[in-house]
Amino acid sequence: MADIHPSALVDEKAVVADDVTIGPFCVVGPGVSLGAGTRLYSHVVIEGQTSLGAGCTVFPFASIGLPPQDLKFAGEDSRVEIGDNVTIREHVTINPGTEGGGLLTQIGSNCLLMVGVHVAHDAMIGNHVILVNNATVAGHCEIGNHAILGGLCALHQFVRVGPHAFVGGMSGVEHDVIPYGSVIGNRAHLGGLNLVGLKRRGFPRESIHNLRQAYRELFSGDGTLRERVALLGADLASDPLVSEVVQFITSDSKRSFCTPRD
Template identity: 60%
Template structure:
């Protein structure tokens, strides 16, 4: 049987793995499902159709799975899925989806959500993602694997942030961020590739050099973005990381691309 502190209120219809540990003063709703070795430290509220994967640990005063902060939401049946081995720190909030956004908010595995961070309705968050203190995702945001969102940053609804991207602290992100990109600013601009992240992920010097050359070509002043994408594809299209960037840019998006203020900044 799950280890449940006597001060916690757990609906008998909730599905709990035998190895779940629930500390004092938690509230768990009837449609919640907790996988093996999930830990609720204390004062955690879980509600809605919420599934939490094995080994995830949730800290005090987190509010997970309650109704979306969306005036269009009318109580329709929607879900929140959180993967395995995540760390969800104090005061984090995560909301389920809405009917207009696919009815699902999804978080991958091995992520860290620091104090006060927020994942809004219909977001799709990848694996190994970090949201620093008070970083916030508006509705329908897509966040790729290994992306990092710095403290006190805000990401506009429907923005896509590619894998391995870095969002600097206190940034306002209004437009899509290319994979491996680094952005910062109160209205964020692209300031180069996430070189530190690339090195930490084991990219070698030659690969990073080719990626930087492709970046310069992609954001050069000459030609249209379509023409520059074709040029980069012709010269660097065999490089896997460059292909990821090109595929990201080719996708039609309502938000447009975050651009550099001047080519060479950070490069």
């Protein structure tokens, strides 16, 4: 059976795996599902239609699944879905989706949300994402796999951050960040590629070289960004990393792109 502290309030309708640990003064609502091996330390509040996968760890004073900070929210049946092996540190807040955004806030597996992180309604966060202390993710944002958001940064609503991108600490990001890109500043500008992350994750040297060449061609010269995309050589555009950047740029978005400073 689950190890539940006597002071915890766990609704009898909640779905709690046998080997879950729930510490003192936690509150778990009727629509909550906790996967195998998940641990709530103490003073954790999880409400709404919220599911946590296996092996998650939630530290004190985290608040998950309570109504979003959206004045249009009218109590619609929305959800929070969190994958496996996610670590949620102290004072993190995660809000469910809204009718205007698909009714779902989703966080993938193997993510780390450090102290004070906020994930707003309808945000979609991939796998292996790190959100450093007090990073703020506004409503409807999308964050790709392996992205890292530095401490005290803030994403404007509807911003997309591509896979393996890096957002520097205290950056205010109001435009999309390309995959493998690195941005910093208020408002954030594209400062180059996330070369440190690319090397750490073992991407081939040739692919990194191709990505650097594509970066130079995409973000310098005449014409618009989309026009420069069309001018990329076929050999360069066929590289998997470059192709991912091209698809990101040419897909639909509600925001423009972070670009280098003149």
